[in-house]
Amino acid sequence: MSEVILKTTDLVREYDLPRPSIFSKHSRLRVLHGVSVELAAGQSLGIVGESGSGKSTLARAVMGLERPQSGEVNIAGRNIYALDRSDLREARKGFQAIFQDPYGSLDPRHTVRTIISEPIVSLERGTSTAERERRIAEVLEAVGLPLASAEKYPHEFSGGQRQRIAIARALITRPALIVADEPVSALDVSIQAQVLNLMMDLQEKLGLSYLFISHDLGVVRAITDRVAVMHLGRIVEEGPTAEVFDNPRHPYTQALVAAVPKPFSGRRKRVRSAGPPQTPVHTATTAAGCAYAAVCPRRQEICLTRTPEAKPVTPAWSARCHFA
Amino acid sequence: MTKPLLHMAGMSVELSAGKSQVDIVCDIDLKLNRGERLGIVGESGSGKSMTALAVMGLLPQRMRVRGELSFDGRNLAALGEADYCGYRGRRMAMIFQEPMTALNPVKSIGAQIAEGRRLHLGETKADAEKKARALLDRVGLPAPRFDLDLYPHQLSGGQRQRVMIAMAIACEPDLLIADEPTTALDVTVQAQILDLLDELIEDTGTALMLITHDLGVVSEMTDRIAVMYAGRIIETGRTDDVFARMAHPYARGLFAASPHGAALAPRPTGEGRPRLNAIPGIVPDPFGRPPHCSFAERCAFVQTDCRQAIPALDLINTDENVEHRAACFHPRERMVAL
Numbered sequence: 297m298s299e300v301i302l303k304t305t306d307l308v309r310e311y312d313l314p315r316p317s318i319f320s321k322h323s324r325l326r327v328l329h330g331v332s333v334e335l336a337a338g339q340s341l342g343i344v345g346e347s348g349s350g351k352s353t354l355a356r357a358v359m360g361l362e363r364p365q366s367g368e369v370n371i372a373g374r375n376i377y378a379l380d381r382s383d384l385r386e387a388r389k390g391f392q393a394i395f396q397d398p399y400g401s402l403d404p405r406h407t408v409r410t411i412i413s414e415p416i417v418s419l420e421r422g423t424s425t426a427e428r429e430r431r432i433a434e435v436l437e438a439v440g441l442p443l444a445s446a447e448k449y450p451h452e453f454s455g456g457q458r459q460r461i462a463i464a465r466a467l468i469t470r471p472a473l474i475v476a477d478e479p480v481s482a483l484d485v486s487i488q489a490q491v492l493n494l495m496m497d498l499q500e501k502l503g504l505s506y507l508f509i510s511h512d513l514g515v516v517r518a519i520t521d522r523v524a525v526m527h528l529g530r531i532v533e534e535g536p537t538a539e540v541f542d543n544p545r546h547p548y549t550q551a552l553v554a555a556v557p558k559p560f561s562g563r564r565k566r567v568r569s570a571g572p573p574q575t576p577v578h579t580a581t582t583a584a585g586c587a588y589a590a591v592c593p594r595r596q597e598i599c600l601t602r603t604p605e606a607k608p609v610t611p612a613w614s615a616r617c618h619f620a
Numbered sequence: 621m622t623k624p625l626l627h628m629a630g631m632s633v634e635l636s637a638g639k640s641q642v643d644i645v646c647d648i649d650l651k652l653n654r655g656e657r658l659g660i661v662g663e664s665g666s667g668k669s670m671t672a673l674a675v676m677g678l679l680p681q682r683m684r685v686r687g688e689l690s691f692d693g694r695n696l697a698a699l700g701e702a703d704y705c706g707y708r709g710r711r712m713a714m715i716f717q718e719p720m721t722a723l724n725p726v727k728s729i730g731a732q733i734a735e736g737r738r739l740h741l742g743e744t745k746a747d748a749e750k751k752a753r754a755l756l757d758r759v760g761l762p763a764p765r766f767d768l769d770l771y772p773h774q775l776s777g778g779q780r781q782r783v784m785i786a787m788a789i790a791c792e793p794d795l796l797i798a799d800e801p802t803t804a805l806d807v808t809v810q811a812q813i814l815d816l817l818d819e820l821i822e823d824t825g826t827a828l829m830l831i832t833h834d835l836g837v838v839s840e841m842t843d844r845i846a847v848m849y850a851g852r853i854i855e856t857g858r859t860d861d862v863f864a865r866m867a868h869p870y871a872r873g874l875f876a877a878s879p880h881g882a883a884l885a886p887r888p889t890g891e892g893r894p895r896l897n898a899i900p901g902i903v904p905d906p907f908g909r910p911p912h913c914s915f916a917e918r919c920a921f922v923q924t925d926c927r928q929a930i931p932a933l934d935l936i937n938t939d940e941n942v943e944h945r946a947a948c949f950h951p952r953e954r955m956v957a958l
Binding site: 346347454456484485486487488489490492493496500511512513514515517518519551552554555556557558559560 | 663664807833835840860875878880895897900902903
């Protein structure tokens with residue numbers, strides 16, 4: 297395998313919960329229970345899961361926006377939480393983000409020029425104006441927007457074009473890693489395909505790596521090489537995207553894949569989903585046993601007493617289930 | 621056949637902006653019988669939600685309905701607001717997309733569900749609340765965990781959507797309109813809500829008008845569909861027929877662009893990842909719709925006559941007495957062998 301661009305080791309992230317009264321103890325909510333993922337340079341890794349599974353928290357931890365209580369985030373071999381301010385600023389040039397809402401993530405009072413040049417202004421101080429202009433032209437061309445767009449404001453663009461602007465902003469520091477948190481969820485199907493194709497073109501041209509977070513299994517299937525399925529802060533299954541979705545091993549992945557309505561399936565052939573959705577447990581210490589056991593159709597005695605380890609299905613594919 | 625429950629003939633929704641007027645929705649012909657399930661598919665700006673709001677009489681101030689729009693033989697367009705109130709919630713009800721914003725945050729869920737019965741059926745508070753309790757059980761929110769005096773903020777998204785459904789079916793309406801009922805929900809919750817809708821419709825025999833952009837959802841939930849683009853119906857027929865043929869290039873493009881379609885397409889073994897079949901361009905703005913086929917600019921099969929007139933919704937096939945129609949001068953042949 298080629299060089300590893302992103303590696304997280306045992307990330308744990310907890311949030312303090314409000315106390316019911318000032319005399320009660322602080323309780324904490326553990327959102328990430330030791331998450332380890334690896335992404336090879338030039339590849340893309342999808343993170344799928346339902347709301348509350350911790351996928352966005354993982355993205356924020358990778359971006360250096362939320363310091364995990366323990367664990368490491370290594371980007372291009374450097375632990376970003378061990379860097380000092382100036383080194384972190386230097387390192388940030390190597391990883392950028394694209395967010396979900398193309399309406400909320402662009403400042404409505406700035407021109408596109410100001411928006412997309414902001415990463416240069418803040419991360420690469422001392423870049424000459426000529427160089428900046430050249431880079432702006434370069435990224436606008438890369439995302440397929442006319443040069444004249446630089447003078448316009450975000451409201452003058454459609455949703456798909458705004459997402460192109462967000463991508464241009466992410467590309468301008470020439471990063472190696474892009475963290476995309478639901479980048480196409482707010483877009484219509486036909487526009488969604490355009491943006492996904494653009495992201496694939498850019499990946500091939502610039503050798504980008506994507507950490508691609510989405511709840512839409514179809515989108516993840518189209519753009520990623522590997523996928524990690526998250527459930528209540530743990531990765532329950534990880535492997536090559538097509539294989540995992542075609543033949544899921546973990547019962548949670550099976551429930552997710554079965555729940556997606558498919559065209560041509562005819563009326564009422566939906567597989568009944570297993571139980572109500574689960575929410576994160578309000579404790580820092582985690583009880584023994586599998587977190588999915590409460591609703592799992594394959595539950596046995598052992599699931600309630602022992603937390604399953606990630607078991608290899610093939611060398612590149614693992615599932616965290618006693619019976620995978 | 622008896623009279624259809626809902627009948628639209630040449631219905632348009634007109635928006636006045638300053639001096640100019642424009643049709644947001646044009647020339648809709650649709651019929652919906654009792655107990656039938658109709659899906660309306662389209663992207664944002666296609667007019668699918670406006671069609672639903674027109675039926676409910678909830679159009680914004682600046683819009684107005686032209687053409688025929690009748691419900692159970694009564695012309696809705698001519699109905700006064702007071703009369704409309706007798707229909708809304710009683711004979712026809714709507715489930716909105718955002719369960720977060722569609723519920724009243726300062727009223728308990730019990731009061732919100734009971735409201736319809738108290739207003740429309742004149743039930744006493746006690747009776748209506750008893751009924752509300754039964755409805756909550758029906759939609760899968762059992763006592764004592766889900767009491768009538770809970771407030772919307774104490775519920776999750778899926779639970780709120782269940783409350784919305786309970787409100788909508790409280791007065792046993794003849795027509796249920798669901799506007800993207802599961803778009804804001806996770807897939808497993810979506811499956812539960814769709815199952816619930818399925819069951820309720822089967823039990824009560826109400827007609828369903830399901831508005832969605834998700835081709836998977838319509839395929840599983842409906843008997844007939846209408847695909848809308850730029851304010852017009854461009855293809856309609858039995859759900860399986862439309863899926864099997866996709867005569868209109870837009871219907872076909874929409875399917876091919878979706879990840880569902882991409883998953884079905886053969887994967888080339890060459891270098892690089894296969895691309896999705898995106899539809900180039902964007903949906904024309906309602907003020908700038910061309911005087912010819914509005915999909916011509918984005919269509920891969922465009923010919924000269926496409927830029928000369930607006931194609932009529934022509935009959936292309938009839939299956940089990942349901943017409944399959946497409947608004948295209950050059951409809952495509954059957955795509956998938958089923």
